[in-house]
Amino acid sequence: MVTQEKDSGNGKIILGIDPGTTVMGYGLLRVTGNKAEMMEMGVLMLNKYTDPYTKLEKIWERVDHLCRIYTPDEMAIEAPFFGKNVQSMLKLGRAQGVAIAAARLHGISITEYAPMKIKMALTGNGDASKEQVSGMLQKLLRLIPEQVNPKLDATDALAAAYCHFLQMGRPKSEKQYSSWKDFAQKNKEKIH
Numbered sequence: 001m002v003t004q005e006k007d008s009g010n011g012k013i014i015l016g017i018d019p020g021t022t023v024m025g026y027g028l029l030r031v032t033g034n035k036a037e038m039m040e041m042g043v044l045m046l047n048k049y050t051d052p053y054t055k056l057e058k059i060w061e062r063v064d065h066l067c068r069i070y071t072p073d074e075m076a077i078e079a080p081f082f083g084k085n086v087q088s089m090l091k092l093g094r095a096q097g098v099a100i101a102a103a104r105l106h107g108i109s110i111t112e113y114a115p116m117k118i119k120m121a122l123t124g125n126g127d128a129s130k131e132q133v134s135g136m137l138q139k140l141l142r143l144i145p146e147q148v149n150p151k152l153d154a155t156d157a158l159a160a161a162y163c164h165f166l167q168m169g170r171p172k173s174e175k176q177y178s179s180w181k182d183f184a185q186k187n188k189e190k191i192h
Helices: 052-070 086-105 115-123 130-140 152-168 180-186
Strands: 012-018 023-032 035-045 074-078 109-113
Touching (some): 023 052, 023 152, 035 052, 035 152, 074 086, 074 152, 115 130, 115 152, 130 152
Antiparallel strands (some): 012 023, 023 035
16 A cells, blocks of 8 residues: 555545456545645455455445545546456446445545546557556656555556546536437537
8 A cells, every 4th residue: 555645735535446356456636726646546455355245345345444534525436348258347347336335325426437538538548558557647646656556456546536637627518419420410400
């Protein structure tokens, strides 16, 4: 667990979670104005537990603990990616659901980000490696090597929080569109 002391200034705290049933990464950012700084990042090692329900219990306990200690305002969580192994996706979805439920118990709003979106937001490349994401985080947050957890699950979680920080400044469109066709249908009078 890599820690940076929490300051007493005003700001928003974002908890980032990289869900997993073998390793769960977490990272916390303090946002003050347009500046973000790392508060903590770490991992919860779950591979020592064989019972899948014990793993879910440990995920709940860690997220609940982080919420009690740091009182985050928002949580950014990496969305499960679609793979060929249905059992792995099911386990990952359960881990994500438990983390979300623990945060919601504390009234924390949740935003889900696809792994590609997080990578794109930080590196400009949706296919970036975990090492590239970690390196970019170090530059963006001006982290020294001693502050960086060697487990890439921790930097993935911090990356989710940083992606959310980057999205915070963007105004949301009043209208949402699912495709170009949807856009055209909703804006017929403006197009013709």
